[in-house]
Amino acid sequence: NIDPEALLPKLPSPDELRPFPTVCSVLFKGHKGGVRSVAIDPSGLFLASGGDDGAVMIWELRSGRQLYTVNIADEPVNVVKWRPSKDTMVLSAAAGEAIYLLAPFSIMSPEVENLSREVLDAGWGYAATSSTNGTSSVQKEPAAKWSRPESKLLDQGVLVKISVRAPVKAIDWHRRGDYFSTVSPKGQSSAVAIHTLSKHLTQLPFRRLKGLAQTAQFHPSKPIFFVATQHTIRSYDLSRQELIKILQPGARWISSFDVHPGGDNLIVGSYDRRLLWHDLDLSTRPYKTLRYHKKAIRAVKYHHGGLPLFADASDDGTVQIFHGKVVEDMMENATIVPLKVLKGHKVTDKSLGVFDVDWHPREPWCVSAGADGTCRLWC
Amino acid sequence: MSGDLEQPGPAQEQTSKIRIQFITRDTDHELPAEASAPILVATKFRRYALSTLINTLLDTPTPVPFEFLILGQFLRTSIEDFLTANGISAETTLTVEYVRALIPPLHVASFEHDSWVSAIDVLSGSSPASIWTNNSPGVPSGQEKILSGSDDGLLRIWNMSSEVEAISSVSHNNHITNAKFLSPTRVVSASFDRTIRLWKYESMPDFGPTSTLTPSVELYGHKASVDSIAVHAPSSRLLSASQDHTVGIWSSKKTDAPPAPQSLLPSSSNKRRKLNPNPNSVSQRGSLALMTGHTASVTSVSFAPNDPTVAYSSSLDHTLRTWDLATRTLVDTRTTAHALSCLTPLQDLGLVATGTDARSIILIDPRASATAVSALTLRGHTGTVWALSTDPSSAYGLASGALDSTVRIWDVRAARPGSGGIGAPEVECVYTIERESGRGRKKPVRGDEVKVFGIVWDGEVGVVSAGSDKRVQVNRSPQGVRDS
Ligand SMILES: [Mg+2]
Numbered sequence: 118n119i120d121p122e123a124l125l126p127k128l129p130s131p132d133e134l135r136p137f138p139t140v141c142s143v144l145f146k147g148h149k150g151g152v153r154s155v156a157i158d159p160s161g162l163f164l165a166s167g168g169d170d171g172a173v174m175i176w177e178l179r180s181g182r183q184l185y186t187v188n189i190a191d192e193p194v195n196v197v198k199w200r201p202s203k204d205t206m207v208l209s210a211a212a213g214e215a216i217y218l219l220a221p222f223s224i225m226s227p228e229v230e231n232l233s234r235e236v237l238d239a240g241w242g243y244a245a246t247s248s249t250n251g252t253s254s255v256q257k258e259p260a261a262k263w264s265r266p267e268s269k270l271l272d273q274g275v276l277v278k279i280s281v282r283a284p285v286k287a288i289d290w291h292r293r294g295d296y297f298s299t300v301s302p303k304g305q306s307s308a309v310a311i312h313t314l315s316k317h318l319t320q321l322p323f324r325r326l327k328g329l330a331q332t333a334q335f336h337p338s339k340p341i342f343f344v345a346t347q348h349t350i351r352s353y354d355l356s357r358q359e360l361i362k363i364l365q366p367g368a369r370w371i372s373s374f375d376v377h378p379g380g381d382n383l384i385v386g387s388y389d390r391r392l393l394w395h396d397l398d399l400s401t402r403p404y405k406t407l408r409y410h411k412k413a414i415r416a417v418k419y420h421h422g423g424l425p426l427f428a429d430a431s432d433d434g435t436v437q438i439f440h441g442k443v444v445e446d447m448m449e450n451a452t453i454v455p456l457k458v459l460k461g462h463k464v465t466d467k468s469l470g471v472f473d474v475d476w477h478p479r480e481p482w483c484v485s486a487g488a489d490g491t492c493r494l495w496c
Numbered sequence: 497m498s499g500d501l502e503q504p505g506p507a508q509e510q511t512s513k514i515r516i517q518f519i520t521r522d523t524d525h526e527l528p529a530e531a532s533a534p535i536l537v538a539t540k541f542r543r544y545a546l547s548t549l550i551n552t553l554l555d556t557p558t559p560v561p562f563e564f565l566i567l568g569q570f571l572r573t574s575i576e577d578f579l580t581a582n583g584i585s586a587e588t589t590l591t592v593e594y595v596r597a598l599i600p601p602l603h604v605a606s607f608e609h610d611s612w613v614s615a616i617d618v619l620s621g622s623s624p625a626s627i628w629t630n631n632s633p634g635v636p637s638g639q640e641k642i643l644s645g646s647d648d649g650l651l652r653i654w655n656m657s658s659e660v661e662a663i664s665s666v667s668h669n670n671h672i673t674n675a676k677f678l679s680p681t682r683v684v685s686a687s688f689d690r691t692i693r694l695w696k697y698e699s700m701p702d703f704g705p706t707s708t709l710t711p712s713v714e715l716y717g718h719k720a721s722v723d724s725i726a727v728h729a730p731s732s733r734l735l736s737a738s739q740d741h742t743v744g745i746w747s748s749k750k751t752d753a754p755p756a757p758q759s760l761l762p763s764s765s766n767k768r769r770k771l772n773p774n775p776n777s778v779s780q781r782g783s784l785a786l787m788t789g790h791t792a793s794v795t796s797v798s799f800a801p802n803d804p805t806v807a808y809s810s811s812l813d814h815t816l817r818t819w820d821l822a823t824r825t826l827v828d829t830r831t832t833a834h835a836l837s838c839l840t841p842l843q844d845l846g847l848v849a850t851g852t853d854a855r856s857i858i859l860i861d862p863r864a865s866a867t868a869v870s871a872l873t874l875r876g877h878t879g880t881v882w883a884l885s886t887d888p889s890s891a892y893g894l895a896s897g898a899l900d901s902t903v904r905i906w907d908v909r910a911a912r913p914g915s916g917g918i919g920a921p922e923v924e925c926v927y928t929i930e931r932e933s934g935r936g937r938k939k940p941v942r943g944d945e946v947k948v949f950g951i952v953w954d955g956e957v958g959v960v961s962a963g964s965d966k967r968v969q970v971n972r973s974p975q976g977v978r979d980s
Contacts, residue, residue, distance in 0.1 A: 136833075136854075140878070140942055140943075141941075141942045141943035142853075142879060142880060142899065142943055143899065143943050144941065144942075144943035144944040146944075160739075160793075161792070161812070162739060162793060179837070179853065179880060180882075180899075180947065180949070181899075181947065181964075182612065182647070182671065184670075184688075223670075224670075224688075226690060226719040226720060226740075226760065227759065227760060227761075227762070228719060228759060228760070229719070461941065461942065461943070479792075480812075480835060480853070482853075493943055494943070496853060496854070496855075496880070
C-alpha cells in the first residue's frame with residue numbers, strides 16, 4: 118500500500134520562500150465608494166487608484182499620504198495604469214467611454230513635467246495632416262476621438278481625452294510606452310483598440326473577434342499580443358498580423374490574466390473562482406488549476422521585478438499570495454506554492470470584495486483595491 | 497560544586513543564595529574595586545532589592561533606579577524564578593549587568609495641528625543648535641522651543657506652554673518632511689516640493705511672546721522630494737536625502753552657495769503653478785554637490801558624530817552608504833535584506849541604527865573592516881520604522897517612531913541570541929509610548945494606525961514625536977528620577 122501523496126515531489130514550506138507580503142502596512146482611505154483599480158508607478162514611490170466615485174487619486178505609497186486627486190468623471194473609473202517610463206510621469210485612466218491621459222504635475226519636477234507634457238502633446242495635429250488612418254478608408258468615423266479635456270481638468274494635468282465607442286474596462290501599455298491597448302467588452306468590432314500616443318492614433322486590429330473580449334496584454338518582450346474573451350486567450354503575432362495560439366483555460370468566464378515577465382507562462386483568473394497557470398511551451402490547456410477562493414477572482418498579477426511571486430484578488434475579500442518559480446529548463450514545470458491569504462478588505466452588501474491587485478516594481482509588496490472603499494499596501 | 501553554598505533543604509529555602517558577578521557599561525556607576533568581586537545574593541531578590549543593593553555598594557547620595565540584565569533579558573521576576581525559567585543552575589556564578597533604569601516617560605503635552613506632522617526638532621540647553629553656539633544666547637530651563645513642520649507646508653515654533661510663538665510667513669508648496677534648528681535663531685526645512693529652505697527666527701520682545709519666522713534662502717537642486725536633512729552648524733554644512741536617489745551637500749551660508757539651477761526654479765515652469773509669494777525677494781541658491789550612488793530613494797542622511805566630513809545615508813535600495821564629504825565620494829556600501837527608511841548613528845558604539853520597512857531596526861557596523869553587516873536586530877514594531885533618535889543620557893538607548901501608532905524605547909544591551917542561534921542577536925523594546933490621541937478609542941485595524949513620522953529625544957524636553965494624528969506629542973520621565 119503506497120500513499121499516493123508520498124510519490125508527489127515535496128513542496129517547499131512557505132517559511133523557506135520568504136520574502137512575501139504578510140501584513141497590511143498602510144490603509145489608503147479617501148475614495149467614496151469602491152476602488153476599482155490600483156497601480157504602483159515605475160519608481161515604486163506612488164500609488165494611483167481609480168474609484169466608483171469617478172476620482173483618480175495618487176498617494177505616496179509608503180506613507181499613505183494623499184498627494185493628488187482629480188474628479189475625472191461622473192461614473193466609475195474602471196482602470197488606472199501608469200505609462201512604463203521613468204523620464205515621464207503619465208497615468209492613464211478609463212471612465213465610461215473615455216480614456217484620460219494625466220500628467221499630475223503638482224507632484225513632479227519641472228523637468229519631468231515638461232517631458233510628460235511633450236510626450237502627451239506630440240501627437241496633436243497628426244490625424245488632421247494624415248487625413249485617414251493609413252489603412253482602408255471604408256471607416257466612416259474614426260475609431261476614437263482625441264481631444265483636450267475641459268479646462269477644469271486641464272488645470273489638474275489631465276491633458277488628453279480619448280473618446281471611444283463603448284465603456285473601457287482594461288488598459289495595457291506596451292513596454293516602450295508609445296502604444297497602449299484598451300478593451301471595451303461591449304464594443305463588438307471595436308472591442309479591442311490599440312492607441313499610438315505619438316500620433317494620437319487609434320486602430321482596431323481585431324474586427325472579427327470570436328466571443329466577448331475581456332482584457333488584453335502585450336507580450337513582455339516579443340511583438341505578441343494576447344486577447345482574452347470569456348473562454349479563451351488568443352495570442353497574435355503583431356508584425357505578421359496572424360493568430361499564433363488559442364489557450365483553453367477551461368474557465369467559464371475569464372476575468373483577468375497576466376503574462377509572466379519571462380514570456381513563456383501565463384496566469385488566468387476567472388469569475389468561476391479558478392486560478393489557472395498556463396505554460397505556453399507545454400499545451401493550450403492549463404498546467405495547473407488552483408481553487409482556493411470562495412468567490413469570483415477579479416484580478417491576477419505576477420511580480421514583475423524579479424521575485425517568484427504572484428497574487429490574485431477575489432470577491433471573497435481576500436488577496437492570495439503564491440510562490441511561482443519558472444525554471445529556465447523547458448522540460449521542467451513551474452513550482453507553485455500557496456503562501457499567504459491576506460485578509461482585511463470587507464465584503465460589501467452586494468458581495469463585492471477585492472477588485473484589483475498590483476505589485477511593487479522591486480519589493481515583495483503588493484497593493485489591493487477594495488469594494489470597501491480602501492486600498493491597502495501589504496508588506 | 498562550591499563549598500560556600502549552603503546545603504539545600506526545607507529549612508534553608510528562604511535564604512537560598514546565588515553567587516553574582518555584577519558588571520556594568522555605565523561608566524558613571526562602576527563599582528569600586530573592593531566591591532567588584534562576586535557577591536552572594538538571596539535568590540528571592542527581585543529588581544528592586546537588587547537596585548537597593550547596588551545603590552548601597554555605590555554609596556549613591558540619592559538612589560538611582562537600576563535594571564538588571566541576565567543573558568540579555570531584563571529581570572522581571574525573582575532571581576529564583578528566572579533561573580528556573582531559563583534552566584540555570586543556582587550553583588553557577590551568574591553574571592548580571594546593571595543598567596540605569598529607563599523610566600517610562602509620561603505624557604506632558606500634545607500640540608494640535610490642522611494636518612499631518614512629519615518634521616520635529618527641539619531647541620534646548622543641551623540640543624546641538626545651542627551647543628554649537630556655546631549656549632549663547634542660551635536656552636534657560638522652561639524656555640525650550642519645539643519646531644514642527646506639517647502637511648500644510650508651514651513651520652511652527654511652540655513654547656513649553658503649548659503656544660505657537662512663530663509661524664512661517666510663507667509656506668512650502670507641499671508637505672514638509674523634515675526641519676531642524678541650525679542655531680537658536682536659524683531654522684532649516686525640507687519638503688516634498690523639492691526645496692530646502694533656510695529661515696530666520698527672531699523674537700520680537702516689544703510684541704510680547706510672538707516671534708517671526710521669515711525665509712532667507714531657498715535651495716534648489718533636487719528633482720524630487722527632499723525627505724531628510726542633517727545640519728552641522730560649525731562647518732556651515734547641510735546634507736539632504738532625496739527621492740531623486742541623490743545625497744545633497746549644501747552651504748548654510750548664502751555667500752558660499754552656488755547659484756540655483758535655472759531649470760529647477762518654479763518661475764521657469766508653466767504659469768499655472770502657483771508662484772511663491774516672494775515679498776522679501778528670498779535668495780535662491782544651488783547645491784555644492786549632489787552625490788550619486790544610491791539606486792532608489794534616499795530616506796535619511798546623517799553626519800558621522802565624530803567626523804563631520806563623513807556622512808551616512810539610508811535608502812530604499814536596501815543599502816547604508818558612507819560618504820566622504822571632502823572629496824564628495826562614496827566610500828562604502830553595506831547591503832541589507834530590506835528597504836531602509838531612516839538612520840541614526842550610535843556614537844559611542846561605532847554603529848549606525850537603521851529602521852526598515854520590514855518593521856525592524858538593524859544596527860550596522862559601517863566600518864569597511866566589519867565582517868557582518870548586521871550587528872543587532874531590534875524587533876517589536878508592527879509597522880515601518882520611520883524615525884530614530886538616540887537617548888541623550890545613555891550610549892545604549894534608542895527611540896524609534898513607526899507607522900504602528902507607537903514610539904518604542906530600546907536599550908541595545910538587552911540583546912539575546914538570534915532565533916535558532918543564527919543571525920544577529922535580537923533586542924526587545926524596554927517600553928512603548930502610545931499616542932495620546934488614541935486613548936480611549938477602539939484599536940485601529942492593521943494599516944490604519946497613527947503614523948509616527950518624526951521623533952526627537954531631547955535631554956531637557958524628553959521624547960517628542962509627530963504623526964498623522966496631526967499632533968506633536970511630548971513625553972517626559974518624571975523629574976528627579978532619571979537625573980538623580
Ligand atoms: Mg517551461
